[in-house]
Amino acid sequence: MSSLIALRRRIRSAKNISQITKAMEMVSASKMKKAQGQALATRPFSDKLEAIIDHIVSSGATLRHPLMEIRSTRAKAMLIIVSTDKGLCGGLNVNLFKAVSDWAKNSPHKSLEIVHVRKKAKTTVGAKDWSLKAVFHDIGETPTFEETRAIAKLAMDSFLQGEVDEVYTAYPKFISTLTSQPTIKKILPVTSSLGQVQTNSEYLFEPTPASLIQELFPYMVEMSVYQIMIDSSASEHSARMVAMKNASDNALELIGNLTLDYNQARQSQVTSELLDATTARMALA
Secondary structure, three states, X not given: OHHHHHHHHHHHHHHHHHHHHHHHHHHHHHHHXXXXXXXXXXXXXXXXXXXXXXXXXXXXXXXXXXXXXXXXXXOEXXXXXXXOOOOOOOOHHHHHHHHHHHHHHOOOOOXXXXXXXXXXXXXXXXXXXXXXXXXXXXXXXXXXXXXXXXXXXXXXHHHHOOOOOEEEEEEEEEEEOOEEEEEEEEEEOOOOOOOOOOOOOOOOOOOOHHHHHHHHHHHHHXXXXXXXXXXXXXXXXXXXXXXXXXXXXXXXXXXXXXXXXXXXHHHHHHHHHHHHHHHHHHHHO
């Protein structure tokens, strides 16, 4: 009898867990759809902006901008780690922190300043040569461009003042609902990704390329940080939705197995009671 009571309690607990995880799955699915739409909508603009700047840098004009300065020492670097505020999103943060740890081990920099974006990033500080520069724990689930500009401003100010020689970001890049890729991306100094690629296209820049980069370079850094933030949000909600769906499926499977065990135990108990009753009646006959 005690085993039946224990099984009923376990079935009831599994049903409660299933209801909770199913509700969380539906909430995450709603947030995921909005975050994915935002990330995919702005990505073409970010890519095109980088392509325009690449063409300006590769135009052959002599361009000078403080954000382009490549320093020979590369002794000091800043790493902006974009994580999540909450857990229950599978291995998203664990995979990101592992990528950060592997990158730091192979990094040529003598010192590394860390910037935490969202609360879960605080678990990455621990190495002796890492120092905490700033925290941004008040970023909303759906970050706005104005919110992310503060992060970009900190990165640009630290670079321009010579406090760091390079600035990197670590974030889970959104690929699809089931896939996110831990990514380490350098955002400062600004460099051209076209390299020595030759192009037959000719561009007419108005005003001059030098005046364009004065406006476009800071804006590109701000836009890069914003794209990183919304990519991270899309990855977070996608990972949480998938994790909650798996939890709901596992809970339903557990309920089925426990119900089968309960029915078998109940059947055994009924059979035992019938045998006892039959034996007692035969003894009295």
